Amino acid sequence: MDAVTIEKAANAIADKHRLSIILAASRQSAIQCCEITELTGLSQPTVSHHIKILVDSGLLIYDKTGRNVQLTINKEMMKHLSSFFGQLS
Numbered sequence: 001m002d003a004v005t006i007e008k009a010a011n012a013i014a015d016k017h018r019l020s021i022i023l024a025a026s027r028q029s030a031i032q033c034c035e036i037t038e039l040t041g042l043s044q045p046t047v048s049h050h051i052k053i054l055v056d057s058g059l060l061i062y063d064k065t066g067r068n069v070q071l072t073i074n075k076e077m078m079k080h081l082s083s084f085f086g087q088l089s
Helices: 003-013 016-026 033-040 044-056 075-088
Strands: 060-065 068-073
Touching: 003 016, 003 044, 003 075, 016 033, 016 044, 016 060, 016 068, 033 044, 033 068, 044 060, 044 068
Parallel strands: none
Antiparallel strands: 060 068
16 A cells, blocks of 8 residues: 555544544444434535545445445455554554
């Protein structure tokens, strides 16, 4: 995993709202945008912005079926990050 990818993922997690989205998604098999809006209290456009950052960083997987959007944790990316941070200790 290259430094740019790690930096992008770390920056995405550094925001309290994005971290709460990641934590909520990790407790479920998938999370929907409306759930994130309720969880964070943020407007739908702001939630969309945070989701875009998390998806672009590779932390979440975006799956759209019709009008429904499901977000899931990218387990492969989490394994890579865990391995990277494990090497630091």
